[in-house]
Amino acid sequence: MTNEGKEKQNQQEEAAEKIKNEQEKLYESMSRPLSEVVSENEVEHLDLNTLSYKVRDKYENPEEFAAFISNAIFQYENNTLGAEDYYAFLKTYAAKSFLETLPTDKEQAVFILKQIQDQIKNQEVVFTSYEISKVEFNKNKTEAYFFRKESSNDQPKFSITTIKKEKGIWLFYQDELAPAFEANQSIEENKKGGK
Secondary structure (H helix, E strand, O other): OOHHHHHHHHHHHHHHHHHHHHHHHHHHHHOOOHHHHHHHOOOEEEOEEOOOOOOOOOOOOHHHHHHHHHHHHHHHHOOOOOHHHHHHHHHHHEOHHHHOOOOOOHHHHHHHHHHHHHHHHHOOOOEEEEEEEOOEEOOOOOEEEEEEEEEEOOOOEEEEEEEEEEOOEEEEEEEEEOOOEEEOOOHHHHHOOOO
């Protein structure tokens, strides 16, 4: 490499280092404790779905379906519903678009679901209970979502679950992490003079 090439390379390295240092200073000036950031987020207040469910071949009532699939997800994440049984659940109650995300081969799909289940188990967080919000609908009432809060001894996990209506039947579409929410006061608490 010529002297001119070395000099150009040194200039590029110096410029890159300068940019890196400026970025680090910027990030440092922007950093705040997580608790401070969380406290600034507005927590949504939601009404809870307290509807019980019956195991059915298909669900036309979205609130009942939300209660049913929440229980299945909770059991899967707590390792009380095995990966193969969860796969069978998904084959029956998941939307086609969700099933397309899984391998078509049953053994491979079960293997992946087992790997996910093992990752959850390795986090050593045991969720002891859950509660779900009432279902909210899109404009056409063909898609809906609800929030789920799973509680453990350490801290809760919040999720949002989306369901879709296909041919008059509600199906599981997706489940993702969500921001925290708080339950609105129940009717019984209001009657008892709760806060």
